[in-house]
Amino acid sequence: MEHSFKKISLAQMVAVKLPDDDFGKVLVRYMDEDSVSIKSLSLITGIKETAISEYRHNKHMPGIKAIIKISIALHLSKDKSIYLLRLSGNALDNTYVHNFYDNILGCILFEPERTIDDYNDLLRFNGIAEKDLL
Numbered sequence: 701m702e703h704s705f706k707k708i709s710l711a712q713m714v715a716v717k718l719p720d721d722d723f724g725k726v727l728v729r730y731m732d733e734d735s736v737s738i739k740s741l742s743l744i745t746g747i748k749e750t751a752i753s754e755y756r757h758n759k760h761m762p763g764i765k766a767i768i769k770i771s772i773a774l775h776l777s778k779d780k781s782i783y784l785l786r787l788s789g790n791a792l793d794n795t796y797v798h799n800f801y802d803n804i805l806g807c808i809l810f811e812p813e814r815t816i817d818d819y820n821d822l823l824r825f826n827g828i829a830e831k832d833l834l
Contacts, residue, residue: 715783723787724758727770730784731756734774744773745816761788765834768801772819772834775812778805797832 718725731741738756742749747766754760762770767788771781782805785791792798804819820833 714777715780717783721787722758723761723784724756726784726787728756730774730776730780736774741770741773745769761790764790764792764798764801765832768804768819769816769834771805772808772814772816775808777809778802781805781808797828800826800828 715726731737738749738752741747741752745766747762747769751760751762751766755762755766764785767781767784767790770776771784776784782792792802800823804822807814816834823833824830
């Protein structure tokens with residue numbers, strides 16, 4: 701049986717943490733790494749372009765679900781996603797729903813073909829309430 705594995709570099713997996721990092725700077729850096737525009741990120745995530753622009757300029761901080769959507773759209777590693785969560789002042793707790801979110805963050809880099817809708821289907825299948833979908 702033949703397997704198709706995707707080669708992943710250390711740079712893709714590990715969040716570079718700079719002393720002057722803030723949420724906006726890191727979001728811009730991650731968008732630039734993947735050459736994703738505000739418009740493209742908006743189309744993929746369903747987050748308004750104005751909101752993404754505000755995130756990039758630290759005028760408004762996204763919630764957990766928005767950061768997970770952004771992570772999926774940018775195919776971020778769990779480490780990079782957790783770094784964004786921390787910089788935004790958010791954190792996952794040990795609740796049932798957040799444990800699923802944490803597992804999703806662990807899958808994104810390794811399953812880049814999955815979409816937000818795919819992850820929402822997974823959440824639904826596991827009994828997660830509509831209000832907690834991404």
